Amino acid sequence: xxxxxxxxxxxxxxxxxxxxxxxxxxxxxxxxxxxxxxxxxxxxxxxxxxxxxxxxxxxxxxxxxxxxxxxxxxxxxxxxxxxxxxxxxxxxxxxxxxxxxxxxxxxxxxxxxxxxxxxxxxxxxxxxxxxxxxxxxxxxxxxxxxxxxxxxxxxxxxxxxxxxxxxxxxxxxxxxxxxxxxxxxxxxxxxxxxxxxxxxxxxxxxxxxxxxxxxxxxxxxxxxxxxxxxxxxxxxxxxxxxxxxxxxxxxxxxxxxxxxxxxxxxxxxxxxxxxxxxxxxxxxxxxxxxxxxxxxxxxxxxxxxxxxxxxxxxxxxxxxxxxxxxxxxxxxxxxxxxxxxxxxxxxxxxxxxxxxxxxxxxxxxxxxxxxxxxxxxxxxxxxxxxxxxxxxxxxxxxxxxxxxxxxxxxxxxxxxxxxxxxxxxxxxxxxxxxxxxxxxxxxxxxxxxxxxxxxxxxxxxxxxxxxxxxxxxxxxxxxxxxxxxxxxxxxxxxxxxxxxxxxxxxx
Numbered sequence: 278x279x280x281x282x283x284x285x286x287x288x289x290x291x292x293x294x295x296x297x298x299x300x301x302x303x304x305x306x307x308x309x310x311x312x313x314x315x316x317x318x319x320x321x322x323x324x325x326x327x328x329x330x331x332x333x334x335x336x337x338x339x340x341x342x343x344x345x346x347x348x349x350x351x352x353x354x355x356x357x358x359x360x361x362x363x364x365x366x367x368x369x370x371x372x373x374x375x376x377x378x379x380x381x382x383x384x385x386x387x388x389x390x391x392x393x394x395x396x397x398x399x400x401x402x403x404x405x406x407x408x409x410x411x412x413x414x415x416x417x418x419x420x421x422x423x424x425x426x427x428x429x430x431x432x433x434x435x436x437x438x439x440x441x442x443x444x445x446x447x448x449x450x451x452x453x454x455x456x457x458x459x460x461x462x463x464x465x466x467x468x469x470x471x472x473x474x475x476x477x478x479x480x481x482x483x484x485x486x487x488x489x490x491x492x493x494x495x496x497x498x499x500x501x502x503x504x505x506x507x508x509x510x511x512x513x514x515x516x517x518x519x520x521x522x523x524x525x526x527x528x529x530x531x532x533x534x535x536x537x538x539x540x541x542x543x544x545x546x547x548x549x550x551x552x553x554x555x556x557x558x559x560x561x562x563x564x565x566x567x568x569x570x571x572x573x574x575x576x577x578x579x580x581x582x583x584x585x586x587x588x589x590x591x592x593x594x595x596x597x598x599x600x601x602x603x604x605x606x607x608x609x610x611x612x613x614x615x616x617x618x619x620x621x622x623x624x625x626x627x628x629x630x631x632x633x634x635x636x637x638x639x640x641x642x643x644x645x646x647x648x649x650x651x652x653x654x655x656x657x658x659x660x661x662x663x664x665x666x667x668x669x670x671x672x673x674x675x676x677x678x679x680x681x682x683x684x685x686x687x688x689x690x691x692x693x694x695x696x697x698x699x700x701x702x703x704x705x706x707x708x709x710x711x712x713x714x715x716x717x718x719x720x721x722x723x724x725x726x727x728x729x730x731x732x733x734x735x736x737x738x739x740x741x742x743x744x745x746x747x748x749x750x751x752x753x754x755x756x757x758x759x760x761x762x763x764x765x766x767x768x769x770x771x772x773x774x775x776x777x778x779x780x781x782x783x784x
Contacts (some may be wrong), residue, residue, distance in 0.1 A: 304392035315350025381655035407469035611708035684752030
C-alpha cells in the first residue's frame with residue numbers, strides 16, 4: 278500500500294491568511310502584535326499616502342502609497358527568517374510562549390506574515406537581531422502576486438533574502454526622507470529591530486481609514502495600568518498633526534473603582550474597592566451621625582479612608598453549591614484579574630445625595646472613548662468585548678429587570694453599561710479554556726466562557742451592593758426628612774385653616 282502526501286496550492290495558503298484578516302485594520306493590528314511579541318519598546322506606523330479623493334492623478338499617485346511599520350524589538354537573524362518566518366503555521370509561539378522580557382506572546386497561529394499580503398502586493402523587510410554583535414542584518418523581499426498562481430504549490434513560492442551591513446536608524450532615514458520621521462527616530466534606541474515597507478497597496482487609504490486604525494490601536498494596546506513599556510506612534514506623513522502617540526485608557530476621575538483577583542485554585546476573590554463618589558465635607562457637616570452604629574466596611578472611618586480590602590469565596594458571590602461538577606467548572610475558567618470603574622455622567626439634585634461635583638462633559642468624552650468592559654489576553658485586546666454597543670455582559674438587560682434607584686433597596690440597583698469601564702486580564706497560560714475563535718475575532722462561547730461571564734457579573738454585583746448599601750443610609754434619611762417636612766406642611770396648613778375659620782367666628 279502506497280502512502281501519498283497531501284500538497285497545498287499556493288492559492289490555498291493565501292486564502293488561509295485572508296480568512297484571518299478580513300480588513301486592513303486587522304492586518305496592521307496583527308503586525309503591531311508581532312512587534313510586541315518581539316519585546317519592542319516602540320512601534321512606529323507611518324502612512325505615506327500621496328493619493329487622496331481629490332487627486333487629479335489619483336491612480337498614478339496610488340502606486341507611490343506606502344505603509345511602514347517599524348519597531349526596536351529583538352529583530353531576526355538569517356536563520357530565524359529561513360526556519361520560522363518562512364514557515365506558515367509555525368507553532369513556535371505556542372511552545373515558547375514567553376519572550377525574553379517575559380511577555381506572553383499574543384500570536385499563536387503562525388500566519389501573521391499574511392497580514393503583509395493583505396495590505397500590499399510587495400513587502401520589503403530590513404531586520405537586525407540583538408543576538409548579532411556586528412551591524413550585519415537581512416533584507417527580505419516578497420512579491421505576494423506569486424500566491425495567485427493556482428498552478429504553483431506553496432513550496433514553489435520564493436522570497437529574496439540577502440545579508441548586508443547596515444545601521445537601522447540610517448536605513449530608516451534612507452528609505453523615508455521626512456523631517457518628522459527623523460525627529461521621532463532620533464529619540465529611540467535602535468540597537469536591533471525590524472523595518473517593514475509595504476508597497477503597491479491593495480486598499481485606498483482615506484483619512485477615515487487611517488483614523489479607524491488609530492482608534493483600533495487606542496482600544497487594543499496595553500493600558501497604562503499594566504505598566505508595560507510599549508509605546509505605539511502613528512503618523513500620516515502628509516498630515517503629521519492629525520495623529521501621533523497612541524493614547525491608552527487610564528481613569529483618574531471615577532465614582533467607584535473595583536480591583537478583583539479571582540483565584541481558581543482556592544476559589545476565592547480578593548477585592549480592593551475605592552469609593553470616590555461622595556463629598557466628605559458635606560457628610561461630616563450634615564450626615565456624620567447617620568453612621569454611628571454602622572459596621573465595617575460601611576462605617577464612617579472606612580468611608581473616609583475611601584479604599585478597603587476583603588476576600589470572599591466564589592460560592593458566596595455566585596450563590597453556588599461547591600459540588601464536584603461546579604468546582605471543575607470554576608477551576609477550568611482559570612485565575613484572572615478585573616479592574617472596573619463606575620463613572621456616572623450626571624448628578625440629580627432631586628435625589629439629594631451628597632455627591633461630589635463632576636465634570637459631565639469630560640466624563641462623557643472619556644466613556645465615549647474608553648468605556649465598556651474589555652478583555653485583554655496577555656495585555657492585548659480581545660475584540661469585540663467592550664466595543665461601543667457591545668453589551669456582552671448584558672448589563673442593560675439587568676437594569677431593565679431591576680430598575681430600582683441606587684439607594685432605594687439594598688442590593689437591587691444595577692449599573693448601566695454606558696457608565697462603566699473595565700479591563701479583564703486573562704492569559705493563554707492561566708486560562709487555556711478561554712480559547713480564541715478561528716478568526717481570532719472573539720472567544721469561543723463554550724462552557725468556560727459562560728461561567729467566566731457569571732463570575733464577572735458576580736464581581737460587579739459586589740460593587741452594586743456596596744453602592745446601594747451606602748446610599749441607602751442617605752435615602753432613608755432624606756425620605757424621613759421629606760416625610761417630616763410634609764407632615765409639618767400639613768400641620769401648618771391645618772393651623773392656618775383653623776386661624777382663618779376662627780377669624781370668621783366659626784370656631
